[in-house]
Amino acid sequence: MRATVLYAPRDVRVEDRPKPTLQQPTDVVIRTVATCVCGSDLWDYRGINKVTEPTPGGHEYVGIVEEAGNEVTGIKPGQLVVGSFFASDNTCPNCENGYQTSCLHREFVGGAQADYVRVPLADGTLVHVPGDVAEEHLPSLLACSDVMGTGWYAAVAAQVKPGDTVVAVGDGAVGLCAVIAAKELGAERIIAMSRHEPRQKLAREFGATDILAARGEEGVAQVKELTGGVGADAVLECVGTPESMQQALRSTRPGGNVGFVGVPHGVQIDGEELFFSHVALRGGPAPVRAFLPDLINRVLDGRINPGKVFDLELPLDQAAEGYQAMDERRAIKTLLRP
Amino acid sequence: MRATVLYAPRDVRVEDRPKPTLQQPTDVVIRTVATCVCGSDLWDYRGINKVTEPTPGGHEYVGIVEEAGNEVTGIKPGQLVVGSFFASDNTCPNCENGYQTSCLHREFVGGAQADYVRVPLADGTLVHVPGDVAEEHLPSLLACSDVMGTGWYAAVAAQVKPGDTVVAVGDGAVGLCAVIAAKELGAERIIAMSRHEPRQKLAREFGATDILAARGEEGVAQVKELTGGVGADAVLECVGTPESMQQALRSTRPGGNVGFVGVPHGVQIDGEELFFSHVALRGGPAPVRAFLPDLINRVLDGRINPGKVFDLELPLDQAAEGYQAMDERRAIKTLLRP
Numbered sequence: 117m118r119a120t121v122l123y124a125p126r127d128v129r130v131e132d133r134p135k136p137t138l139q140q141p142t143d144v145v146i147r148t149v150a151t152c153v154c155g156s157d158l159w160d161y162r163g164i165n166k167v168t169e170p171t172p173g174g175h176e177y178v179g180i181v182e183e184a185g186n187e188v189t190g191i192k193p194g195q196l197v198v199g200s201f202f203a204s205d206n207t208c209p210n211c212e213n214g215y216q217t218s219c220l221h222r223e224f225v226g227g228a229q230a231d232y233v234r235v236p237l238a239d240g241t242l243v244h245v246p247g248d249v250a251e252e253h254l255p256s257l258l259a260c261s262d263v264m265g266t267g268w269y270a271a272v273a274a275q276v277k278p279g280d281t282v283v284a285v286g287d288g289a290v291g292l293c294a295v296i297a298a299k300e301l302g303a304e305r306i307i308a309m310s311r312h313e314p315r316q317k318l319a320r321e322f323g324a325t326d327i328l329a330a331r332g333e334e335g336v337a338q339v340k341e342l343t344g345g346v347g348a349d350a351v352l353e354c355v356g357t358p359e360s361m362q363q364a365l366r367s368t369r370p371g372g373n374v375g376f377v378g379v380p381h382g383v384q385i386d387g388e389e390l391f392f393s394h395v396a397l398r399g400g401p402a403p404v405r406a407f408l409p410d411l412i413n414r415v416l417d418g419r420i421n422p423g424k425v426f427d428l429e430l431p432l433d434q435a436a437e438g439y440q441a442m443d444e445r446r447a448i449k450t451l452l453r454p
Numbered sequence: 455m456r457a458t459v460l461y462a463p464r465d466v467r468v469e470d471r472p473k474p475t476l477q478q479p480t481d482v483v484i485r486t487v488a489t490c491v492c493g494s495d496l497w498d499y500r501g502i503n504k505v506t507e508p509t510p511g512g513h514e515y516v517g518i519v520e521e522a523g524n525e526v527t528g529i530k531p532g533q534l535v536v537g538s539f540f541a542s543d544n545t546c547p548n549c550e551n552g553y554q555t556s557c558l559h560r561e562f563v564g565g566a567q568a569d570y571v572r573v574p575l576a577d578g579t580l581v582h583v584p585g586d587v588a589e590e591h592l593p594s595l596l597a598c599s600d601v602m603g604t605g606w607y608a609a610v611a612a613q614v615k616p617g618d619t620v621v622a623v624g625d626g627a628v629g630l631c632a633v634i635a636a637k638e639l640g641a642e643r644i645i646a647m648s649r650h651e652p653r654q655k656l657a658r659e660f661g662a663t664d665i666l667a668a669r670g671e672e673g674v675a676q677v678k679e680l681t682g683g684v685g686a687d688a689v690l691e692c693v694g695t696p697e698s699m700q701q702a703l704r705s706t707r708p709g710g711n712v713g714f715v716g717v718p719h720g721v722q723i724d725g726e727e728l729f730f731s732h733v734a735l736r737g738g739p740a741p742v743r744a745f746l747p748d749l750i751n752r753v754l755d756g757r758i759n760p761g762k763v764f765d766l767e768l769p770l771d772q773a774a775e776g777y778q779a780m781d782e783r784r785a786i787k788t789l790l791r792p
Contacts, residue, residue, distance in 0.1 A: 209682060209684045209707075210684060210707070210708045210709070213707065213708065213709045214709060215708040215709040215732050217732070218708030218709070218732050220683070220684075273734070344547060345558070346547045346548060346558075358725075361725060369547070369548070369551065370548045370551065370553040370556030370738075371548070371551045371552060371553040371556070376725075376729065379726075379729065380725030380726045380728075380729050381726075382725075383724075383725025383726065384722050384723070384724060384725060385722070385723040385724075385725060385728070386721075386722060386723075387696075387699060387714075387718030387720075387721025387722060387723060387737075388717070388718045388719075388721065390718075390723070390735070390737060391714065391717065391718050391737045391738050391739075392738060392739070393738070394553050394555070394556050394736070394737075394738040395736070396611070396734055396735060396736035397728070397734060397735050397736075398732070398733070398734035398735075399725075399728060399729045399732075400708075400729050400730060400731070400732040401729075401730070
């Protein structure tokens with residue numbers, strides 16, 4: 117089968133690799149219907165995370181179940197399924213507390229930019245999408261696999277409530293999906309930090325009421341100006357750099373919350389500053405599985421359309437161009453069709 | 455009037471100083487009935503915070519209103535009052551959000567180890583204790599001025615709920631009051647980290663179900679062992695060192711909360727570790743004012759007795775011995791009578 121492999125910074129190839137097989141009786145193998153390139157894949161692609169060996173890429177997928185292990189009971193061959201980038205049993209204490217990405221038996225689902233993917237702990241990981249799914253819903257279902265689920269978690273972690281003023285830091289696919297989440301959770305004012313016109317436009321379409329192009333202290337000052345001098349109720353940090361984290365913390369009002377979902381790279385938080393800010397902070401790899409059934413329903417009902425973040429669609433064979441376009445910010449997010 | 459003044463590390467003197475006067479029409483001057491030495495006073499006393507000039511000590515007080523400015527409407531001369539260490543107007547957006555210690559007009563109330571104290575923004579800061587107050591309640595009312603309010607905030611910031619497993623890190627007066635708070639908020643299991651027998655005893659009296667003497671990684675391992683391997687729902691960090699913060703973060707389950715009220719000294723939090731922990735963190739100077747009416751009622755009803763943390767009572771004149779006893783851990787907390 118075909119699969120993407122990252123050899124070195126900016127060297128992604130589509131190669132022939134062995135089709136995955138069932139390794140545990142709780143596994144399934146799915147035939148990928150749609151997959152994509154993640155902002156977090158760019159950390160490797162750009163050489164910020166060291167690539168020490170050829171590494172299969174991708175962790176987002178919608179697919180048809182091809183084969184199921186004999187202990188899989190809830191998921192059947194032929195079903196259309198969506199899953200998260202972490203497999204989870206969905207029964208351990210951490211799963212029961214709603215943190216499936218801290219599942220005691222979690223396993224990363226890698227190599228999804230391929231014709232087939234093995235998904236461990238299938239019953240706990242995958243959600244069946246019922247009925248005849250219209251082609252137009254596929255990109256949004258794929259978005260639920262990571263970026264929409266992650267934006268949702270940012271808003272949940274930041275405890276967004278009806279009437280809140282919310283700031284989204286980061287105008288990548290996750291930041292844009294965080295705008296959708298804030299709107300769905302009832303935020304009254306949604307300030308998107310973005311300096312790229314097409315992303316500003318999409319942010320508005322998703323529910324942003326204000327767009328701010330400024331960053332750093334200037335960005336903080338503008339948020340304060342829009343919020344009576346005190347800061348936002350909730351700030352969704354969707355980047356992961358020291359600068360974006362600082363901007364997020366300083367844009368939040370005392371008693372407010374930061375949800376941070378950009379994987380931190382070199383971020384150190386000063387305890388004394390955090391103390392006197394009165395701001396709460398929760399982050400982590402999004403427990404997408406917790407939100408998937410609800411998100412899938414919102415997609416099928418037409419309430420949300422996160423698939424719009426895919427502004428480039430390519431056949432899997434052209435994955436290298438898909439990475440490059442995102443790296444150069446020519447594309448927000450690239451959908452790949454096997 | 456008499457007042458304590460810190461001249462240099464371990465050099466506290468009781469001196470004659472001018473009686474404070476009304477400076478703003480929103481001020482009152484109170485005659486102190488009881489005051490005390492705070493664990494945070496020890497940061498200065500021990501020379502960890504630099505003392506650059508002779509500094510009046512103390513910020514905890516119960517007193518009788520002596521004189522009120524002509525814009526003070528809710529508080530009357532002759533009333534017994536309790537207040538927080540930060541004066542607050544109790545009307546600004548941050549106060550309305552319940553964070554009076556981030557009041558836009560906040561002012562530190564220092565020099566409370568004295569015969570008289572000036573309290574700014576009296577209507578927003580002070581709470582009148584109604585009725586004839588029994589002498590036995592005075593220590594507990596004094597505790598509400600800071601340590602009980604701070605322990606309460608630790609539990610609120612850590613979102614303690616009925617049925618929770620809670621850990622208190624730190625067996626100073628605040629850590630012990632945090633045990634009271636956890637119990638009042640319905641925690642089922644309360645693990646107090648303490649290696650000092652009299653404090654262990656008081657922790658049990660306040661509601662601790664388990665005592666752990668271990669610290670650091672060993673302490674974390676023992677908390678994990680008591681919590682099915684996952685960690686506690688809520689951890690109350692009442693110390694403020696890098697070690698105590700790390701212990702708190704690592705003792706918390708994914709999805710759990712740390713409330714941190716020990717003023718951080720040299721604490722840096724690694725963003726990546728916090729991310730993958732799924733733990734939320736909120737701290738700050740406790741908005742004691744938000745909790746005072748409720749805490750005072752609990753004291754007068756006999757539900758809580760945080761005054762027990764005062765295991766040494768001295769006349770104000772002997773304040774130096776009061777500091778020294780706490781520094782040497784011969785006393786948990788010293789009450790001073792003017």
